[in-house]
Amino acid sequence: MRYTAGNIVAALVLTLASLIFVTRVDAAVSIQEVTSPGGITAWLVEEHALPLVVLEASWKGGTLQDPEGKEGLAYMMSALLDEGAGEMDAQAYQSRLEELAVDIGFRASTDNLTLSFKTLTENRDQAFDLLRLALNEPRFDEEAVERIRRQLLVAITRDMESPDRMAAEAWYHAALPGHPYTRPSKGTLETVAALTRTDLAAHQRMLMTRENLNITVVGDIDAATLATLLDETFGKLDAVSSLPEIETVKVSAAARLEIIQREMPQSIVLFGHEGLARDDEDFIPAYVMNYVLGGGGFSSRLMTEVREKRGLAYSVTSYFYPLAHASLFIGQVATQNTRVAESLDVIKAELARLAQDGITDEELQDAKTYLTGSYPLRFDTNEKIAGQLVAIQDAELGIDYIVKRNSLIEAVTVEDIRRVAARLLRPDDLIVTIVGQPEGLEETAIE
Amino acid sequence: MRYTAGNIVAALVLTLASLIFVTRVDAAVSIQEVTSPGGITAWLVEEHALPLVVLEASWKGGTLQDPEGKEGLAYMMSALLDEGAGEMDAQAYQSRLEELAVDIGFRASTDNLTLSFKTLTENRDQAFDLLRLALNEPRFDEEAVERIRRQLLVAITRDMESPDRMAAEAWYHAALPGHPYTRPSKGTLETVAALTRTDLAAHQRMLMTRENLNITVVGDIDAATLATLLDETFGKLDAVSSLPEIETVKVSAAARLEIIQREMPQSIVLFGHEGLARDDEDFIPAYVMNYVLGGGGFSSRLMTEVREKRGLAYSVTSYFYPLAHASLFIGQVATQNTRVAESLDVIKAELARLAQDGITDEELQDAKTYLTGSYPLRFDTNEKIAGQLVAIQDAELGIDYIVKRNSLIEAVTVEDIRRVAARLLRPDDLIVTIVGQPEGLEETAIE
Structure with a gap:
């Protein structure tokens, strides 16, 4: 089909906000x-x-x-x-x-x-x-x-x-x-x-x-x-939608451990529990906290304890995933079958330590430096800019979010982190699923 | 190792060219x-x-x-x-x-x-x-x-x-x-x-x-x-290198067909012969010619003849590869074992037709429109800009190449294409290698 230009309609352009920012x-x-x-x-x-x-x-x-x-x-x-x-x-x-x-x-x-x-x-x-x-x-x-x-x-x-x-x-x-x-x-x-x-x-x-x-x-x-x-x-898409209702739910609070036996030298381990929604006022402190815990790659506590000190795994991570109808905190580690149990013990101990004691001033400062300093890397192509802005639209964070975002991170205190860690981290409630042949672990009964 | 700032040397900056361009x-x-x-x-x-x-x-x-x-x-x-x-x-x-x-x-x-x-x-x-x-x-x-x-x-x-x-x-x-x-x-x-x-x-x-x-x-x-x-x-890398000498050679001019038997429903076919060097004065006309022949995706002649008219393959391509020590013209097609022979016949016929008759004004104009119009897509991130410029440095095309490049393409005429096609395309000299179980083809003797 050849393109035929439609009638030219004088555009009524409402420029509601044209923001020139400082950072x-x-x-x-x-x-x-x-x-x-x-x-x-x-x-x-x-x-x-x-x-x-x-x-x-x-x-x-x-x-x-x-x-x-x-x-x-x-x-x-x-x-x-x-x-x-x-x-x-x-x-x-x-x-x-x-x-x-x-x-x-x-x-x-x-x-x-x-x-x-x-x-x-x-x-x-x-x-x-x-x-x-x-x-x-x-x-x-x-x-x-x-x-x-x-x-x-x-x-x-x-x-x-x-x-x-x-x-x-x-x-x-x-x-x-x-x-x-x-x-x-x-x-x-x-x-x-x-x-x-x-x-x-x-x-x-x-x-x-x-x-x-x-x-x-x-x-x-x-x-x-x-x-x-x-x-x-x-303009010709339907004006309104009738999406099927999806129930918003909480992650099951019952701790459990499930093993899917599979012949592999390494086990894949997922662990997690309830997280928090993107519009929760604690989201930014939780995000900073998780950078220190397991989101910050090589410099995170989980990586230091699991990989650097004990050589248990090549990598271990944790993230908050605020989905539309559930909020997850979930982490992953892959390790030798003989060392799964030890890895999980270390991970639980780190969650408990963070929930108990929070983080140090230096850890907080390092996290802020990285998170604010690396923010421009999300905007270095037009595709990335567009992708970031649509994500901000989806999360309803507002057209001025990129102006505010780094100051929200800078405003987080060690007290915020301590409060949020105590609220969110529940090492005894972890849901753990393992694929492999882990040794020395028993499944908890599955209802 | 911690970073120690070296002595600060007053930089002698020779800004040889600071070009502001028009396109x-x-x-x-x-x-x-x-x-x-x-x-x-x-x-x-x-x-x-x-x-x-x-x-x-x-x-x-x-x-x-x-x-x-x-x-x-x-x-x-x-x-x-x-x-x-x-x-x-x-x-x-x-x-x-x-x-x-x-x-x-x-x-x-x-x-x-x-x-x-x-x-x-x-x-x-x-x-x-x-x-x-x-x-x-x-x-x-x-x-x-x-x-x-x-x-x-x-x-x-x-x-x-x-x-x-x-x-x-x-x-x-x-x-x-x-x-x-x-x-x-x-x-x-x-x-x-x-x-x-x-x-x-x-x-x-x-x-x-x-x-x-x-x-x-x-x-x-x-x-x-x-x-x-x-x-x-x-600055501390060695000043000069002693790379092993590599002989610059021509592609073997003897046509041949080699089949590597492998149980697959489709055959992978490579075909090609001598190409031309990047600094050959015919390189740009050859590049435009090949866009029409097999470089232009769905709109190329090979695609039209092999895929659209006969449904022989999902895709067929051809390219000039000017390597440092050899210049290749090489194409690829994947097709059912029963249709390899027909595909090769069609490809050879298209090479012969182009070598004989060149291309039409309309084909040339379409190629120019696409090749010049899409050039900005190679420069839409800083990484891509840097990559393009290093490639231009490697090929010794000069610091003003991106200013000149589109006009070099615009300057190509149907006569240039006819001359270059007659010079370069040699359907009877193709070296063909096939992996699969092609039917109705015989290997030519391998010396």
């Missing part, structure tokens, strides 16, 4: 909020040094919204959106993308669908029209559906052999029993085999609406031009 | 040539929007310089340079990189060793000192050597199963018999097992000198500061 990151990232005549909002960072435009978008609702028995639906649907649209089959659509040097990619995660888009300025209108077609007129042709289905079945088969995936699946089942987070994002061999064109088309229409949409654009485009393109590209 | 790419990339007091030259693109500095460097001489029987030496050596240096073992060195958020990576290709380096401005001096240590005092500790050796042996074992690698190895043996390009870059299980710490240290010293070095820096640094850091970082 170095912010100096490079001045964000405008653009609202189109049709009411679609995007954040825009104008950057005219190169003739390129990057767009990142995110829809709330991801693989978690797959109906039971149709697991893999959102994942497979996302993979098919650039495989033919409008009057173009997959071959023709991909050819057009290539001729125009346009990148379009869709991905499904548990909580979101995301879109990454990039075009040269000179092909901008044609590129946005290709995107419009993918969003509004995806074809789900039999050839493409069967080809992507085959690829997905291969990926699922490969996943079934992965100890990491087995450990994660077991952990989610133990931590969030019965919750959709326990279901496989890519689906199973059975569910993927059964998905139909009708399923895919209906699910795309349901998930990708204007209601659940966050958009950031970075590059060589002005607000008025963007406003027009927003309406042309996203 | 859009060039507007964003203004290159200075910086020469340090010690005589080390780098290209510098100052970009102060973010507090980051990127450095890319390239040494002439790569895996091709591995002595016979010590294949894998440069590859393994490169992997060890960030695994301990000065007074720091691998663990301590990697911890320091991580604390300072510094990226240092070395890679070995056949013709070059390359370095990618990135630091925050605030850690710049410490980061450059870590780089200095990697270059001048790499440790090659037994622990690190054995760990990297194990990883390399695993990679070699995996490569041995790869049909793509088997086809490539066979092609190089047929095209450049006896030449070092036929030797495996990663080495063999035998040669890698035998490499010693002494081999690694001596080879590093021999390959990484000041004579063979090209450097580009992009980011938040000025010329005077860079000049000082160049001397501190690279």
Whole structure:
């Protein structure tokens, strides 16, 4: 299908905020909020040094919204959106993308669908029209559906052999029993085999609406031009969505240890418990605390104790994962089967020590120096800027978040850390799943 | 080892060229040539929007310089340079990189060793000192050597199963018999097992000198500061190198067809013959010609004939590879065993048609539009800018190349293409290697 320019509508551009910031990151990232005549909002960072435009978008609702028995639906649907649209089959659509040097990619995660888009300025209108077609007129042709289905079945088969995936699946089942987070994002061999064109088309229409949409654009485009393109590209999506309700749950508080026997010299160990939500006022102190505990790589306490002092493992990490419908604290270590028990003892002791005593001034200062100093590394390409800003939109942190973020970190005190550690860390409540042949450990009874 | 600031030497900065360009790419990339007091030259693109500095460097001489029987030496050596240096073992060195958020990576290709380096401005001096240590005092500790050796042996074992690698190895043996390009870059299980710490240290010293070095820096640094850091970082490398002489050869002109039987439903096919050097005056016309033939993805003639019209393969490509000591024209297609012969017939017919008739005005115009229009995509991050400029340094194209490049492409005529196609394309001289079970083809005698 050839691109036909629509009527040119005088764009009503509401520049609600055009912030010039003082810190170095912010100096490079001045964000405008653009609202189109049709009411679609995007954040825009104008950057005219190169003739390129990057767009990142995110829809709330991801693989978690797959109906039971149709697991893999959102994942497979996302993979098919650039495989033919409008009057173009997959071959023709991909050819057009290539001729125009346009990148379009869709991905499904548990909580979101995301879109990454990039075009040269000179092909901008044609590129946005290709995107419009993918969003509004995806074809789900039999050839493409069967080809992507085959690829997905291969990926699922490969996943079934992965100890990491087995450990994660077991952990989610133990931590969030019965919750959709326990279901496989890519689906199973059975569910993927059964998905139909009708399923895919209906699910795309349901998930990708204007209601659940966050958009950031970075590059060589002005607000008025963007406003027009927003309406042309996203304006025909359904206005509101009817996502299936997902229950927000807490991680099971019952400590347990589960072993999945598998012939391997090393064991993969996942451990964790309830975390905290992104909008919890303790999130930033918890984030700083976890840098000291297990998020800070080689300099973290877990790494020092498990790896440097005892040589138990090559790496050990811990993170807070604030998902949309559950908040996790989860860590991982891989170690020899003979040393799993000792590793877990060390990890629990470190959690207990931190919950009891907090951290030192020096640890806090090192964490702040690293976390604030490395923040610019998240903004060193236009794609990264757009990705960061969409994540800020998704988390509803506000258009001025990147101005405030480093001062939020700087404001954390050792008292904050002590309070948050005592509140959050529960070494005796850990849910542990192990894949391998660990020695000297017994499973706790599984209800 | 703690960083000790050396004497501060007043930098003699020779800004030989500070070019402000007119086209859009060039507007964003203004290159200075910086020469340090010690005589080390780098290209510098100052970009102060973010507090980051990127450095890319390239040494002439790569895996091709591995002595016979010590294949894998440069590859393994490169992997060890960030695994301990000065007074720091691998663990301590990697911890320091991580604390300072510094990226240092070395890679070995056949013709070059390359370095990618990135630091925050605030850690710049410490980061450059870590780089200095990697270059001048790499440790090659037994622990690190054995760990990297194990990883390399695993990679070699995996490569041995790869049909793509088997086809490539066979092609190089047929095209450049006896030449070092036929030797495996990663080495063999035998040669890698035998490499010693002494081999690694001596080879590093021999390959990484000041004579063979090209450097580009992009980011938040000025010329005077860079000049000082160049001397501190690279100044103690040996001044001149004594690389083993490598003979520059032509691809064997004798057509041949070699089949490596392997139970697979599809065959991997490589085809090619002599190409042309990067400094050949026909290189740009040949590059444009090959975009039309097989470099232009979905819109290329080979793709149209092999894939779109006949459905013989998912993709088919061709490229000119101007290596340091040989110039290749080489293409690849993967297709069902029953259709290999037909695919090869189609490919040969397309080479013959192009050599005979050249291309149309419309094809030329489409190629120019794409090749000039997409050029900015190579410059949309500081890393990419640095990588492009080092490649331009390596090819000795001159500091003004990015200003001239699009006009060189625009200047190509259909007559140029016809002349170059007639000169270069030799469908009857193709060297073809196939891995699979192709039907209806016979090997030509192998001398």
